[in-house]
Amino acid sequence: MEKRGNRVGPNQENRKPYYPRPKAPAAELKSEIVFGIQPVLEAIRAGKEIDKLLVQRELGNVEVLEFARLRGIPTQKVPGPKLDQITRKNHQGVIAFVSAINYAKLENVVAGIFDEGKTPLLLILDRVTDVRNFGAIARTAECAGVQAIVIPTKGAAQINSDAMKTSSGALNFIPVCRENDLVQTIRFLQESGIQVVGCTEKVSKTLYEADLTGPTAVIMGSEEDGISDTLLRIADELVSIPMTGRVSSLNVSVANGVMLFEAIRQRSLSV
Incomplete structure (x- = not known):
């Protein structure tokens, strides 16, 4: 980070807006889960804000773990029954919690x-x-x-x-x-x-x-x-x-x- 007296950060012309989110009603911003190896990978590649990633312990080192590590996404390995409690659908051992905000x-x-x-x-x-x-x-x-x-x-x-x-x-x-x-x-x-x-x-x-x-x-x-x-x-x-x-x-x-x-x-x- 560049230090500029009492100000820091990149040059102003390259800086993103101070408030990065539109002022939308709360109902328009809802958290969601994404499950399944490929859908979660696509969500990460698309730049979705992921609050937490749960991966079944038995899966080992699947590709999604490396993507999560590179993006700094909090990841936790859990037993399969915990994932089943979140969704009964075919999650393939991977569930991502998508943030309601940016x-x-x-x-x-x-x-x-x-x-x-x-x-x-x-x-x-x-x-x-x-x-x-x-x-x-x-x-x-x-x-x-x-x-x-x-x-x-x-x-x-x-x-x-x-x-x-x-x-x-x-x-x-x-x-x-x-x-x-x-x-x-x-x-x-x-x-x-x-x-x-x-x-x-x-x-x-x-x-x-x-x-x-x-x-x-x-x-x-x-x-x-x-x-x-x-x-x-x-x-x-x-x-x-x-x-x-x-x-x-x-x-x-x-x-x-x-x-x-x-x-x-x-x-x-x-x-």
Whole structure:
């Protein structure tokens, strides 16, 4: 990625549009499965966005696995009965889950934000795998003006019809960037002049003490484990949401809303 002061990415004349998806009604974007060796191969060759590929263990190294590896498609080898639970049709040991959206390139999104003279507010989700939580998070993020959601290639919620429905159509309007390595992604954002702030209960400093008015990317972690230790170590700042009740944690989608709207509150006061 080319670094250009506070902007990164390819030359503007070669850059794809900042928002890569048309603003279509949620009903027009539905996830689907493709099964059978040849149909899945054709879907990959056609550039379909594949969320996940399931391959029967007994098949060995079929051609589709090599195509998936070259395209960076998350692949899992599973027993045949698991595939039979998904579809009773002749799947030939291969099922692909086609994403309901087209993923955006993070460098293009970041460059577009700076080119438009806006202050970045991005959201990074570390191992948030619940589909409905993801949809609710996307809905809140879009309402808060977040310019992109970043998810890992592995260990992320599948963006299917349930996610689309829970997001109330927000996933039609907010770019989602799928990255192979969140560590490299965070370093890229930091080199671009964007501070990375992790929300975790492991620190005493609260989000109300942090400065969220500048270019910021917020990391939210899984409900089970929170943000991974590796990402916690490289974040620029760690903050917590103060609790006064007997329950010690919030649902990740609720915590996400608290974080994002504190950033909005601070930014409205700084104008």
